[in-house]
Amino acid sequence: MRAQDAIVEPAPRRVRAPRFRGVVTRLFGTSPARISITLFLVVIVVCSLLLMLPISHDAEDPPTFAQAFFTSTSAVTVTGLTTVSTATQWSLFGQLVILLGIQIGGLGTLTMTSLLAMALGRKLGLRTKLFAQEGLSITPKLGRLGEVKSLLLVVVLTSVSIEAAIALVLAPRFMLLGENLLTAVWHGVFYAISSFNNAGFTPHSDGLVPYGNDWWILIPLCIGVWIGSLGFPVILMLRMVGFRLRSWNLHTRITVLGSAILVLAGTLLWGAAEWGNAETIGSESMVERILHAFFASVMTRSGGFNLVEMTDLNPITVLITNMLMFVGGGSASTAGGVKITTMAVIFLAIIAEARGDQHVIASNRTIPDGVLRIAISVVMLSATCIVVGTAALMVISDRPFDQILFEVISAYATCGLSMGISSEVPPAGLYILSVLMFIGRLGTVTVATGLALRSRSRLYKYPEERPLIG
Secondary structure, eight states, X not given: OHHHHHHHTHHHHHHHHHHHHHHHHHHHSSSHHHHHHHHHHHHHHHHHHHHHSGGGBOTTSOOOHHHHHHHHHHHHTTOOOOSSOHXXXXXXXXXXXXXXXXXXXXXXXXXXXXXXXXXXXXXXXXXXXHHHHHHTTOOTTTOOGGGHHHHHHHHHHHHHHHXXXXXXXXXXXXXXXXXXXXXXXXXXXXXXXXXXXTOOOOSSTTTTGGGTTXXXXXXXXXXXXXXXXXXXXXXXXXXXXXXXXXXXXXXXXXXXXXXXXXXXXXXXXXXXXXXXXXXXXXXXXXXXXXXXXXXXHHIIXXXXXXXXXXXXXXXXXXXXXXXXXXXXXXXXXXXXXXXXXXXXXXXXXXXXXXXXXSSEEETTEEEXXXXXXXXXXXXXXXXXXXXXXXXXXXXXXXXXXXXXXXXXXXHHTTOOOOSSOTTTSXXXXXXXXXXXXXXXXXXXXXXXXXXXXXXXXXXXXOOOOOXXXX
């Protein structure tokens, strides 16, 4: 009997392993959206546990799990909302965990998984290449499927190069301001990674307020945030063809032009609204007011750094900021919001309808009707998430409606600007904001990808009938 048991026992193990792998594959490995969501959750949980370690925080004031989870979610989703001071609450190891979460969240989990496989000496299989291609939004014009490995390296090297350049500019300035070499280099690296990934975390207890008129610090941060908000498809296109506008694809044209328009419009509107506000920029010189307005315009679209208190803004400025946060940056970028191309497609559709055109046209290219349906779906689903999140926070917070709405839009758009609600709400509020940040980082991309892939052709067509609109 013992001999028979020794022969029979291993059999179920050999059968169960393939079954288990099959279940995992069906649940998480059937689409880039599923595996991306799963990996993001894993990274958030791991970072949360690391932040709970004694080595990560001040021993006299340990964080709760809700605070650690919120901070981890904010870092991985490159948002920047915080419940505690990054400089005082978290140790050097804790700040390193936050910075690692920002880098992983900025590059994307699918990209990081592919890079890990390459680092371990494994060849990228067909499914891994497809997932990486989907995660980076690589189009045939940017590269074929066989070139995914080289494009991954290009993306990483480009990101690291931009971050290194920003750090090399910032570190000497911090040294001139009195910091020692190691501290200045650390702060330069931290701000470089945080800015390029549109995260908004600051290693200083007072944030950027002490450097409110320091061009040497503010301009590199604006450049890093703006480049990061363009997205890797645009960065790859610019790397391939440079600034030859005729060689740009439609996505690059819309993203760069739309981003430039939003920065200019935001600077003019934000500056005009706050020009005479003594609590913000009203007491500054003309040049300093323009600098503050430009900085705010860049950061409100996802950067998250601020030079003034959000509670001191005029009501019209809060409205302008809400609109800029809602739009966000470019698709497949580190920025949040519903994305520039989404709003541009809807705007172009309105123009086409006003002109009586049958198709939506931009730069001598016809935009498919399916893209318009996806854009409308993304905007409506985003608005629904914001409404539900606002209602949920209103139940547990006594803050005014406009401040709660501001915080919710900032969380969903992964912007990071705050009116202080994140540091005041109970744990339930932190989890609500964490869900909003998570959906905002992955939700619109997942919905867009899912809707784009779900296409079915009918062999018949129902009779047309036009309902009354408006």
